[in-house]
Amino acid sequence: MNYREWLGEAARERLRMQLNGEQLDLFYRYYHLLVEGNKKMNLTAITDEKEVFVKHFFDSLTLASHLSFAEVDSLIDVGTGAGFPGIPLKIAYPHLRLVLLDSLNKRVTFMKESVAELGLRGVECVHGRAEEAARKPMFRESFDVATARAVARLNVLAEYCLPFVRVGGRFVALKGADVEEEVEQARPGVRTLGGKAPDSISLSLPEQMGERHLIVVTKERPTPKAYPRKAGTPARNPLHSS
Template structure:
C-alpha cells in the first residue's frame, strides 16, 4: 500500500487526512524503521506493508466504532508495542485522548520519541503490566474504550482490558481469522468481567487478509479480584 493508496482508501471510508497528518504518518514510519534496527518493535518494516498492516489496519476500528472519529473519548491501548492501534488513531483523530501501556521500557522510550517528534498532545504513556495497572484506581474503570492488538486470545485479553473500561464504555477487539472461535471460547470470561458482545464485523484488508472487529459493551463493574496478579491470566485463563 503506497502513501497514495493509504490516503485514498481512508478517504473512501470517510477518513480524510490533512497534509500535516500525512506528514506525521510518514515521520512515524521513519522513526519506526530507524528504531527497529536497535529495538525489536515489529517484523514488518517494508513501507507498503507498514502502511497496510499497521497504519491502515489500526484505523479500521474507527470505521466500525464511529464515535472514535469525532469525540474527545478516552482510549487505553494495552500492550501497545510500537503504538498500534492507538498512535495511528491519535494521528487521524487528534481529539481522541489515548493512554498507551507497555511493559518494555525500550518500547516506552520509542513511543515517547514519536509523541514528542510528532508534537502530539492528550497522550499518556504508562510503563508496566496491565495486571498491575488495572488495579490502580487512577486507571481502573476510567476509560470509554480499551483495546489491544496481537496480544493474546480473547479470553485472556478480556482480563487485561475490561477492568479499565467504565460502565457504558466498550472493549474493542481487533483480530484475524481465529476471532470468532476465540469469542465463543471467551464468553464466560467476558461475562464474568462485566462485558457483553454487542456486534461483530468481518471484513478484508485491501490485500485480502480477513479481519474482525468485535465490540463488547461494559455492562457491570469488574469484580475487584480481576485482573489477577501478573502472569496469571495467561497461565490460567477464565474458562
C-alpha cells in the same frame, strides 16, 4: 506508489475518514521513526513501506469504521508494542486522551520519543503490566475505549482490558482471520468481567493483504474488584465457564 497519498484515499473511500495533509505527513514521519527504531530493537517484523501503511496504519484505523470517534474522549492501548493501534488513531483523532501501555521499557522509550518527535499532545506512555495498571484508581474504569492488537487470546485479553473500561464504554480487540473458537471460549469470562456478548466484525485489508476481525465488547456492569487477577494469572489460567 506514494503511500502517504494512498493512505488518504484508502481512509476516505473505505473508512469514510478525512485525513488532511498534516496528518498524512505525520504518518509518513511515523513510518520512518518505526524503521529507524527497528534497527535498535525488535519493534515489528514488517518494515516494507507498503506493508506498514496497510498492515499497521490502515489496520489500526479500521476501529473508526465501527466506532464513532467523535464521541470517544479517552482510549487506552494495552500491550501497544510499537504504538498500534493507539498512535495512528491519535493522529487521525487529535482530541483523544491516549494512554499507551506496554510491559517492555525499551518499547515505552521508543513511544515516548516518537510521540515527542510527532508533536502529539495528550498522550501518556506507561511502562507496566495490564494486571497492575488496571488496579490504579487513575486508570480503572476510566476509559471510553480499551483496545489491544495481537497481544493474547481473547479470553486472556478481556481480563487485561475490560477493567480499564467505564460502564457503557467498549473493549475492542483487533484480530486476524480465524476467531470463532476464540470468541466462544471468551464468552463466559467476558460476562464475569461485566461485558455483553462479543460482536465479531469481519473486514478485509486493501491490496489483498488479508482478512481481519474487530471483536467489540460493550461494558454493561462494573468489573468485580477481584479482577484482573495478579500478574501472570490470566495467561496461565484464563477465565472460563467452570
